[in-house]
Amino acid sequence: MNATSAEQASAPVTEDALRSVLAGERPSSPGPVLTSLTFGWRALLKIKHVPEQLVDVTMFPIMFTLMFTYLFGGALAGSTQEYLQFLLPGILVQANVMITMNTGITLNTDIQKGVFDRFRSLPVWRPSPLVGALLGDVMRYSIGSAIVITLGLVLGFRPEGGAVGVVLSVALLLVFSFCLSWLWTMLSLILRTPNSVAGVSMMVMFPLTFVSNIFVDPKTMPGWMQAVVEVNPITHLATVVRGLMHGSVPAGEIGWVLASSVLLVAVFGPITMVLYRNKK
Amino acid sequence: MGKLAIETRGLKKSFGKTHAVAGVDLAVSAGGVYGVLGPNGAGKTTTIRILATLLRPDAGEAQVLGYDVVRDARSVRTRVSLTGQFASVDEDLTGVENLLLLARLLGYSRPRGRRRAADLLDAFGLANAADRQVKKYSGGMRRRIDIAASLVVPPELIFLDEPTTGLDPRSRNQVWEIVRGLVAEGTTVLLTTQYLDEADQLADRIAVIDHGKVIAEGSSGQLKASVGAGSLHVRLRSPEQRAEAERVLAAALDVPAEPSADPVALSARISDPERVARALAELSRSGIDVTEFALGQPSLDEVFLALTGHAAEETPQEDAT
Structure with missing residues (x-):
């Protein structure tokens, strides 16, 4: 192994x-x-040491954007260029919301290891490890968002709201994602394995993202589904x-999003x- | 006895139908090493997790350094540290990052935290491995960083859960040296172990725990004394004489002699050492050739067997955590 024999051989701990x-x-x-x-700094260090974990925030969004743009573009909006203007903001939402899932998976793995015992035995504000x-995940969401938007711009997405609109929408998206993550955090404490x-x-995510207005205008859906959407x-x-x-600034809708974030x-x-405190 | 570092009364914790801790009473005085000895699944880890405020007991009370582990958990947390049995540091991070993380969480500024991390790595002989991920450490180095992580802020009391399980003998000795060093500086150490000689070597007092209950408590000498003065071990020249030797010894010592796995050896537990000389004389008078004999203090293995009716290494189930 890497441990050199010199380190092993020397009496490592002197009384002094x-x-x-x-x-x-x-x-x-x-x-x-x-x-x-x-x-949060620990989470960033983990990204630094295990960069593979960024696969989901890089590959997922690229895959989704390309797939849906070229798969549905012609059929749904007449041309991929037209559809991209409608789809890209939606894909950004979907990619982000999908990435939040990983929070639960990594946290579950993390908690299984003994290091969480140490964190829980520290005299710090109890929710702080979570x-x-x-x-740290907000950083991952930002990376994912940057990738989707960059790819969109390359493909021909032209946001009329300009840089300010884009930045504001991403900021709101990050707030929502952070709040939604608590659902996965809770799940990770209830379920036993990352799998x-x-x-x-x-199971939660697929209906949540597809039964929405991300991909198509809900007008063509049956009434009951429109109600769900x-x-x-x-x-x-x-x-x-x-x-x-x-x-455009849909003030009422912004209120809706912020309210649901707070509610989450x-x-x-x-x-x-409560689950965390009573964790075995 | 000084003031008590740990005091528990009727501590209980169940997981479903498993009674991991079924009424543990402990009184641990401050200073020194207190050993909690028991096989896997005896309830050692659960007890230590309750004391370190990670688990709430179902019933009973526990005070650590005078603070209730449920009502005053935070006061306990500021004064103790726990070195768990598995991976008590982040394996993906380097040694120095782990210590700096804890230093920051415990209130050190960044520069002071860096200095503190460096000092600890130095003291534990890990300075060369500071920038290496902990998952690349050897077993002994892992244990040292685990313990160093518990000393970022020096605790009054440190819990070590099976600190030497799975270590090679050299690393085990190093951990023992660290434990002795901690005690010399006035830290109270509570350690769990399933190794009898570890408890024997380190602990001032030992609680033997089995099926969630303390079945014996005392110094290692007291525990040994409770099962008799020790054992007489005898080796004969020829295996044919063993049956007769068994009979002679049993008569002279007044206790049954037991044949060992070795066909020429047998041993007997003795209550009165003075009878041993007589027993040996009886053997020679009966024409039995004795090539070797030894009078041994009872090992803690024998203590465990006598107390529980089963050997310490028996592992009926996984340690409930």
């Missing part, structure tokens, strides 16, 4: 060295913001992102924390 480290100071505990950010992990987390997440928060999110990117955290946050 141990005495001096045990004489260390006892700093005062930092606040919740700092500890959450510190856990909040930090989600903050089951992935399975259940898929209408209450699906993803529909409102897609409407907002589309609106902002194309230069208000419901799944506390449940998650």
Whole structure:
């Protein structure tokens, strides 16, 4: 292995060295913001050391954008160029929401390992390991969004709302994704294995993203389905992102998205924390 | 006895139908090493997790350094640290990143945290491995970084859950040295182990735990004394004489002598060492050639067997966590 024999052979711990480290100071505990950010830093370090985990935020969005643009473009909007203007904001939403799933899967893997025991035994604000992990994921969502938008621009997407519209819509999308992640965080604490987390997440995710206005205008759908589309928060999110990117500010819809974000955290946050506290 | 570092009364915790901890009473004085000894599945890990505030007990009370583990969990957390049995640091991160992460979480500024991490890596002989991912460490190095991570802020009490399980003898000795060093500096150590000689070597007092209950408690000497003064081991020149030797010894010692796996050896548990000389004389008078004999203190293995009726290494189920 990598451990050199020199390290193994030397008596590693001398009494003097141990005495001096045990004489260390006892700093005062930092606040919740700092500890959450510190856990966020851990998530970034993990991206640095295990860059493979970015596959989902890079490949997924590219695949989706290309696939749906060229698959449906001609049939649904007459031309791929036309369809791209409608689809790209929607794909951005779908890609982001899909990526949030990974939060639950990675967290489940993480919690299975002993290191979470150490985190839970620290005198820090209790949700901070989870909040930090989600903050790290926000970085992943940003990368995914940047990839979709860049690819869209290359393919011919022209946002009428300009840079400001794009930035605002991505910001809102990140807020929503962060809040939605609490659902997966909760699931990751209920289900035993990363596989089951992935399975259940898929089951929730597919209807959530497809039964919405991401791909098509709901006008052609049967009435009952339109009703579902209408209450699906993803529909409102897609409407907002589309609106902002194309230069209109749908204030009411923005309110809807922010309200559902708050609701997601208000419901799944506390449940998650109770589960986390009572984790075996 | 000084003041108590840990005190539990009637501690219970079940997982479904498994009673992992079924009424544990402990009184651990401050300073020194307290060993919790038991086979896999005895409830050691569950007990330690309750004491480290990771699990809430179903019933009973536990005080650590005077603070209730449920009502005053945060006060406990600021004063103790836990080195779990598995991967208690992040394997994807490097040694220095792990220590810096903990230093930051515990309130060190970035530069002071860096210094603290470097000091700890130095003290634990890991300075050369500072920038290597922990998953590339050897078993012994892993254990050292695990323990170093528990000392980022020096705790008053440290829990070590099976600190040497799976280590080679040299690394095991290094961990023992660290434990002794911690105690010399006034830290209280509670360690769980399934190795009897580890408890014997390190612990001032030992609680033997089986099926979620403390079945014996005391110093290693007291535990040994509770099962008799020790054993007489005898080796004969010829295996044919063993049956007769067994009879002679049993008569002279007043306890049954037991044949060992070795066809020329047998042993007997003794209560009174003075009888041993007489027993040996009886053997020679009966014309039995003894090539070797030894009077041994009982091992903790024998203690465990005597207390529980089964050997310590028996593993009926996985340790409930």
